[in-house]
Amino acid sequence: MIREHLSLIIALFTILFTLQVYFIIERTIDIYEQTLKDNYSMVVVASGELKTDLIKNQIKIVEKFESVDPQKVIERLKDELNKDDLGVLKDNLPTFYRVFLSIYPTPDDLKLLKMQLEKVEGIVRVETYSKTHDQIFKLLVLFKDISNVFLMAIFLVSALLVIKEMRIWQFEHVERMHIMALFGAPLWMRSAVLFKVAVIDAFISSVIVVVTFIILDLNGWLHELFSMISIDVDIFEFFEDTLNLLSISIVISLLLAIVTILRNKDRYQS
């Protein structure tokens, strides 16, 4: 009885476990990207007050302008300059803005944005800190590429496991379905056993993966690892992840059952 379920449960567990790891990696990358976006800002130097609302309407990725108080610059130079020079500097100091964006931009986004801002009347200089940005962006792209390669590996491993499982099912379940057919069991009855096994195995494997990740989540070990890179990621989002894992598991199992049934059905076609 256990052997009947075990091979599919192990295959599904492997697929679901790696998928959940992929979900965590994706979430981590999203959080990392969000952190980069929140921390990134460019500086715009303008000859006077800018109509920031107008600029935000024209350039969609600009989220907000934050005016930099000139007093901070003056405070820093207070000891190096005399009072008169400071007065002259204060009168001629341009207006500084920090510009925050709604996305973490690509280098191309950044170039385009710089060009667009430089065309705005009153803006005299735009500093994007592109060198630092490029390095961080490449790291992000590397993470995303690794994640995509991992996803492809999951697909490959899943496909191989499902194909292997189909062969096992052909051997294990077709024999039972054939014996049932010898005694006149209609297709629905022969298939019912198969669907029952498929749904039970999908449920069991999902529960095992859910419990595994809840334990990992509660254990704190993974959280410590993530805190080392200043990322607080949800290892397991109970409702969303359970639903995803259960759905994927059921889809794979039902696919297996349907292929097995269709192959078995051909036997009786006149």
Next chain:
Amino acid sequence: MSEDQIVISAKNMSLSYIETEPIIKNATFQVHKGEFVFITGPSGSGKSTLLKSLYGEIKPKSGELSITNTPLNNITESILMTLRKHIGIVFQDYKLIKEWTIEKNVMLPLLIAGYSRRVCEAQVDKLLTHVDLLHRKGRYPIELSGGEQQRVAMARALAHNPTMILADEPTGNLDKYSSEVIWHLLKGANEQLKTTIVVVTHDIPAYNIKHTHYTLHNGTVMGGDDRFYNGRK
């Protein structure tokens, strides 16, 4: 004999697996209700192929074959399944469902027929008592000896009180006691319930069974006219 008494009717039937020389050539024979038929022949003569055609596993390449007036030549799956509900089959390799208990295996034809669980359980207990395996009903086939497994297969074949039982070398691998149980049950079903029995075997058993004997030689079905009793006319 009237048409409704004919259980098997073959007219110039040929059987083959691939488009080569047929295994069974132009077979013409009839089996009537309540008849006990032995089909013998050397290995590879087509005995099992002929039996397979009788439960629709192989369809005739040419000629006609009907079981209880249902033509099998172009039978649909649903009609074939309905027909099989009235047939019990016993195989040399038992064909028990290994992941089901003995009780559930015997119950299979009854579940297919749609009987309630209570009726099924009562009937299974009765049959397992007949084959002396009631104490093993919770076991799985792998836990039983070959002889015991065949007795379970026999109980399964009888469970739904079929019109006809087809048996392929039912005692081929069995000990003397299990063989006797099988022949006793087949004879009992034939004499008491008028069940038509078709048995494919190498040798006709030395057992008191009134029967019709067909032989297969080079794909040709011969005999069938004479009634024998205990191996003699």
